[in-house]
Amino acid sequence: MGNYFFETEGPIDRVDGKQKVTGQALYAGEYPLEKLCYGVLVGSSIARGNITAIATKEAENAAGVLAVITHLNRPAIPGYTGEGDSGPAGMKLMSSPAIYFAGQPVALVIADTFERAQHAASLVKVAYKTTESSTDLSTQLSKAAAPRRGKSEYSRGEKNAYKKAAVWIEEDYVIPHEVHNPMELGSITAVWNGDQLTVYDKTQGVKASQRSYAQLFGVPQDNVRVVAPFVGGGFGMALRTWPYEVAAVMGARKVGQPLKLMLSRSQMFTLVGYRPHTIQQVGIGATRDGILTGISHDATAATASYEEFTEGVVRMTQFMYSCANVDTRYRLVPLDVSVPTWMRGPGEATGAFALESALDELAYKLDMDALDLRKKNYAYTDPESGLPYSSKFLMDCYDQGAEKIGWYKRNRQPRSMKNGEWLEGYGMSSGVFGAHRPAATARAVLAADGSLLVQSAASDIGPGTGTAMVKIAADVLGLPYDKVRFELGDSRLPPAPTQGGSGTNSGVGAAVHDVCTAVKEKLILAMNEGKAGFSKQPQQEWLFEKGRIGNGAESISFSDLLKNMGQSAIDLTRDSKSGEERQKYAFYSFSVHFTRLWVHARTGVVRIKQIVTVADAGKIVSEKTARSQMVGGAIGGIGMALMEEAVFDHRFGRMVNNNFADYHIPVNADVPDIDTIFINKPDPYINPMGAKGMGEIALIGYAASVTNAIYHATGKRIRELPVTPDKLL
Template sequence: METKTSYGDIPGLKRVDGHLKVTGSIRYAAEHPSPGLVYGAIVSSTIAKGAIAAVDSKAAESSPGVVAVISYQNAIKVPGYGEHDLKTFNENKIYFNGQPIALVIANTFERAKYAASLVKVKYNNEAHQTSLDANLQNTYKPFGDDSDYHRGEANAYQNAPVKIEAEYHTPIHVHNAMEPFAVTAFWDGDKVTVYTKAQAIKSMQHDIMTMFKLPVENVQVYSKVIGGAFGSGSPLWPYAKAALIGAKMTGKPVKVVIDREQMFTMVGYRSPAMQKIGMGASADGKLIGITHEATGETATYQQFGEGITDTTKFLYECPNVDTHYKLTRLDLSVPTYTRGPGETTGVFALESAIDELAHAINMDPIEFRKKNYAERDPEENLPWSSKYLDECYTQGAAHFGWDKRQQKPGSVMQDGWMVGYGLGCGAYGAGRAPCTVHAKLGANGMLLLQSASADMGPGTATVMVKIASEIIDIPVENISFELGSSALPNAPGEYGSITTSSVGSAVYDACTALKEKFNQVTGTASDKPDYVKILNDHNLPFIEVTHSSARSEEANKYSAHAYVAHFVEAHVHPATGEVKIKKVVSAVDGGKIINPITARSQIIGGVVWGIGMSLMEEGVLDHRYGKYVNSNLGDYHLATHADVPQVEVVFIDKKDPVTNPMGSKGIGEVAIVGFAAAVANAVFNATGKRVRDLPITPDKIV
């Protein structure tokens, strides 16, 4: 079912679950009806640090419809909490404002929610710290010696003929998937069934097994569709633990859906960062040294660190590079992976600095990047598996019309707006994890593929069906891919841009093995066996294989990344400071593109995240209370239709010979990397004003 569209002419397989989604009939985590279902509402802490002195649940318990009020005062003892877990309902300590501290279960949603407001909590307060800025001196190295990196001389930039030094600040970003996190759980003795959103269903199952010390066969997790997650959907979060405890204690199916405010404190966020970059080059534009320091934050009870400085180590050829990464522990919930984790933050600083230095040298930013192009990985000293970033520059520039860019900032006015062009580039590792796929082709001609993968939006099943159809060579309508159940064969979580490479490879290999098995039956080596005829001729109901695939040894000899070059035209109002993104061209080296229509959407999605990050997204805390003051979608702004222009996506579309049999490189994460810098660079080109503190809201321009 190859389709061409009249608008944009995007080829590819339309989403296999699209019909279910446009009719509203697909069921998300909170939409599984269950007889006797009761509703749980989470009560959150209202202080940032200390301990609960007492929970008064009398009023809540006598409120109509209430089945139970559960807190540390009456909860069952959880046998498997780990050292760094938030021991939900098993301790009275408060680690952050907005921590789940009680669960009110009632027979309707409205009653549970109202009764939750009646739970009164007394605390013993302790002084808290929630500000990264105020704790920049109070840091530690999260990965020991690996937190620092040196190549050549440290601080070599300082002696370069041309140098810049700058500080960049990025705020808290909250994933804010549209679907609120939800769990529907029910126990049957020692067996539990859970519907939730899980990017990594096997690890979710494992976490539940650990929590209750249960064997694998006692825990069944379903996550057939995910209403967005962007990194927040992997851990078994405390709210989910609360739901599991509530279901166990009441013996009823319990549904817990957290509200939008709780989405800010209960399911992770992107750490803010303070970064310093020193960068120096020769007068003719050869990089001499880069020093990149980054400080982020984590929780007191758990560490989360990320590779903010990683890209700086390899994106450009530069003899002297030193990077340093530190964390401070704050009385906040633990941050987690957020689209392009680490890279998104770090590359904003790196690619802004590159633009600043190019300006200081008075060189076109593309020329400057080309001049320092890394032909092999300078960090690992390995060849690239493939790298077409140079083609991203060239093709992107041509599609965008980069030749019309004025080197001198503030040179172009159009309809009363200042016009600027900006470029920001990025890279993201093209990884692959082991995966197992079960493939079964029946006498009815239908091929069923199964693996415990997930789909949080990119279209996992669609891509798998496309890969399978190209090997097995039967119509896509005859192929289905089942994911989202912990009972299926092992698959890695859907994160890190590895799904197509990992699960897709396993599908590729399983389908190849399946075809081979048909050929074994007939004793031939047909490229397109007549599957149904073979099954009928041999009186077989089906032929099946279970196949595991993993990265080859050969792959270790290469450094593999996907690349992007984002071109942005920004219009800035000289009086009001408003910034509008008028044009975007994103040129992407994602290896061979398996399914252009969905791949394009992934890139556009990253660009939209990038527009939000660069212009409006910021989680704001009032540090006096350690609490968010904008934990809703009216005050925490996500980009909306009016903020987003048409986005032109240019795929280089050349096969990578190393990463996997399809030659693809994952693109979901790289799609956002570098975009915020492209905007900041365009704003500079428009106005001569360099904004190093995201987001670029009107107050920072006027």
């Protein structure tokens, strides 16, 4: 480590920026193909029951219609076998008349134009036998049960120890059903050529999607190519293969033409997962001087009746603070809703809202500063595993963030700071997420002209993967950025992990680093053999700069050295993965969020005035894109704190605000300037760059900084998100 980074040039601009600002970047529904046809899915209008009749004749006879597929005539999907959870595609698509949730696809209409497919879809008539549906978690808590898979309970020390503490609180915290809603709609274009399948797909993992399609359609994996060089946001929504994608691949095979299917925005609310409604209870107690003596965290989350989804809601409580007695429990309630999936931060963001709110409440009850309480219970070794941290600079995060926002200059008393009709408040919270290093493979080709091509089947849903990889490669070899090209988003490239859980930069970055280092070693070997023809020979350490290798006095270009070596290129591939360091250290990224806001005393309107968000994410590879990622996480957190909630009409089990006019996400006017601070100290063990992940910690915990600030401003503690103005009146 260390020496590899030459910081060749200044901050790197996004390498695919020009394509994105000129409209040249092609997303999954934008590939120009001959004989393209269009698929539209018809959704169930009931939440639970059975289809008793389905009339498709009128749709079939409509102009341009190529096929109408329902459970009555659906072509076989070989990978759908057995009962219960059905593998990569979740709910079986149009397998039977059974309806599990409102919006469930009941027919696929295929036509030669989008308009014709959409019109024909409106002509499909379905009759149902409706049975009573259950979509409200809050009325079904008695049905809570441990998940079938995974651990439901955890404890160290004594259970419910908080109740014996000198000072304690016990409260319920509620997260509603929230939906990812990336700006790009769920999109896919599927092309069959005999038993060869090409899929232009909105996916966070081309290799995982390739495996899914191969398994589902019973073809060898090598016959399936998944292409996704540009993905219009994901936030977890595209971590798995969904029924709409299976429908498109199936439909394309049926009609023998390339088929494009783009979900409507309202379908984005019901067909591609969401953060589940979760009700939590946290009990937390401390000595009078603020030493935590017990934390109990109980979470109950919604899942689908037809498939179980679990996530780490109570994980953070297990390892964030030094506390001898901790117990957690996680349970699920199956409802007549579609299956949830990981949404940025995933369960940890849900759990952090509860834990970080509870700490704030406890701090006020102790009459102690909320930041001081956290510092007092700082974990110097991982309380869960007992292992030392690979690196932890959370204390620096606390100090630098507090300094920047003027934390200790505020008046800590609730409702004590005013600005005309506006009440001012400060709030803070922390976030943590495992710093992973998934296995990855990268190929590097140093060409005769001295340019470098690096490849790996990674994804970029927005963080700037390609940009970070170019930076790593350029830094290792001392190449100008414009001499390096990184190819991603194609399952034919060397394998890379799915982009999720903040692992791409670490895992793929390590592979890129390793393969570039191997190229470098080849060049060094040639230099040591005198291939440069320098007057003085040999050299202990060669300088790599601007595409040349030298000893200070003389230098040679990569291109000329390759010529002297008699090679047209250096072409290497390297696998890269973590080792036994994972058993020796606890690997985590940390964040701290500070928010200053105003609450209008008479209307309850909240205006975020200032955000300072601080990350200990190890070495920052590409600062510009990293800042965007942190800023984006905080903005996602504003939505979570103040706006986002999918509202159901439980009488019918249907969502009523499944559009952007009614389901609010932050808009430009909701967002102030955001300061991001990086501690930027390399982690010595995680990977050769020292870079830890950042995607999740950017969001995890953020919402609590808002609700804590609202308490400070108003004296009102809101424990149910989102904090809409009515809750403050």
